[in-house]
Amino acid sequence: MAGQSETPMFMSFLFTIIFGLCILNASADLQRFAHPSKHDGSLSFLVLGDWGRRGAYNQSEVAFQMGKVGEKLDIDFVVSTGDNFYDDGMTSEHDKAFEESFTQIYTKKSLQKKWYSVLGNHDYRGDAEAQLSPFLRQIDSRWICLRSFIVESELVEIFFVDTTPFVEEYFTDPGEHKYDWRGISPQKSYITNLLKDLELAMRESTATWKIVVGHHAIRSVGHHGDTRELITQLLPILQANNIDFYMNGHDHCLEHISDTNSPIQFLTSGAGSKAWRGDIDQMNQRGLNFFYDGQGFMSVKLTETDATIHFYDVSGQVLHRLSSSKQLHSPM
Numbered sequence: 568m569a570g571q572s573e574t575p576m577f578m579s580f581l582f583t584i585i586f587g588l589c590i591l592n593a594s595a596d597l598q599r600f601a602h603p604s605k606h607d608g609s610l611s612f613l614v615l616g617d618w619g620r621r622g623a624y625n626q627s628e629v630a631f632q633m634g635k636v637g638e639k640l641d642i643d644f645v646v647s648t649g650d651n652f653y654d655d656g657m658t659s660e661h662d663k664a665f666e667e668s669f670t671q672i673y674t675k676k677s678l679q680k681k682w683y684s685v686l687g688n689h690d691y692r693g694d695a696e697a698q699l700s701p702f703l704r705q706i707d708s709r710w711i712c713l714r715s716f717i718v719e720s721e722l723v724e725i726f727f728v729d730t731t732p733f734v735e736e737y738f739t740d741p742g743e744h745k746y747d748w749r750g751i752s753p754q755k756s757y758i759t760n761l762l763k764d765l766e767l768a769m770r771e772s773t774a775t776w777k778i779v780v781g782h783h784a785i786r787s788v789g790h791h792g793d794t795r796e797l798i799t800q801l802l803p804i805l806q807a808n809n810i811d812f813y814m815n816g817h818d819h820c821l822e823h824i825s826d827t828n829s830p831i832q833f834l835t836s837g838a839g840s841k842a843w844r845g846d847i848d849q850m851n852q853r854g855l856n857f858f859y860d861g862q863g864f865m866s867v868k869l870t871e872t873d874a875t876i877h878f879y880d881v882s883g884q885v886l887h888r889l890s891s892s893k894q895l896h897s898p899m
């Protein structure tokens with residue numbers, strides 16, 4: 568008798584679990600961080616990539632100039648395009664590299680703002696989860712690093728994308744490197760879900776400016792060149808959703824390339840420390856506006872109508888500037 572009454576209860580329990588999982592899955596969207604604009608409606612930030620080398624290879628000099636430009640622009644935050652700690656990410660959340668390559672290097676007052684960071688391929692060669700750990704915020708409250716997430720203000724939505732799991736070579740031909748794929752496998756469904764979440768968030772965005780940040784370049788004439796997987800899988804979503812800028816690191820250079828099929832501008836800022844690799848792809852220079860194979864960083868200033876972007880070298884000289892304008896919609 569008892570068995571008869573338990574069966575419907577078990578079925579309803581099962582239904583609740585399955586229904587709950589469906590809801591969880593449907594709402595498994597990207598974590599959002601609200602970042603208010605300034606009182607005048609503008610927003611400024613610096614973009615830096617490929618940096619953590621305990622101050623070596625001009626990392627400290629770049630940091631010094633970032634401090635000066637950060638002060639001048641009164642920046643609201645810093646964006647890191649990944650490869651945050653060399654050579655192999657962090658060993659654990661207690662790794663001293665965090666303080667030696669981050670806290671003790673970016674010391675200027677203007678840089679004491681939130682640092683929104685993604686992971687690069689080198690970060691995946693260590694304990695990738697260490698960099699994502701909220702414990703690091705107890706050491707340095709500036710640090711916000713997630714795999715994929717969104718920073719939103721009234722003016723802009725910035726979509727941070729975890730690009731390392733897209734690159735097939737790291738799975739099929741890792742060489743002597745060992746990647747920390749915890750939380751990634753199975754790779755295919757990880758990427759499918761990520762692209763689905765991104766597409767939905769981009770489609771629903773009403774921000775004036777839409778920016779995507781990833782570690783790997785979509786287009787680059789530098790050492791690594793274009794990332795084939797991002798051209799085929801990520802770029803179509805960006806083109807379909809009116810993205811203004813794609814910002815990345817990975818190639819240790821500064822560059823600006825215009826998409827030939829859409830208004831998207833590809834901006835590489837991967838020059839936070841070691842640079843001067845000396846190779847440029849002579850074959851695929853479609854849309855190339857600017858390439859600099861040395862250390863430096865980038866600044867971005869956004870208003871309701873204008874985006875102004877500067878590239879700086881290690882001595883703070885402006886090497887390249889681009890601007891983009893939008894028409895204000897006049898009220899009917």
Ligand SMILES: [Zn+2]
Binds near residue numbers: 650687689782816818
């Ligand atoms: Zn890289």
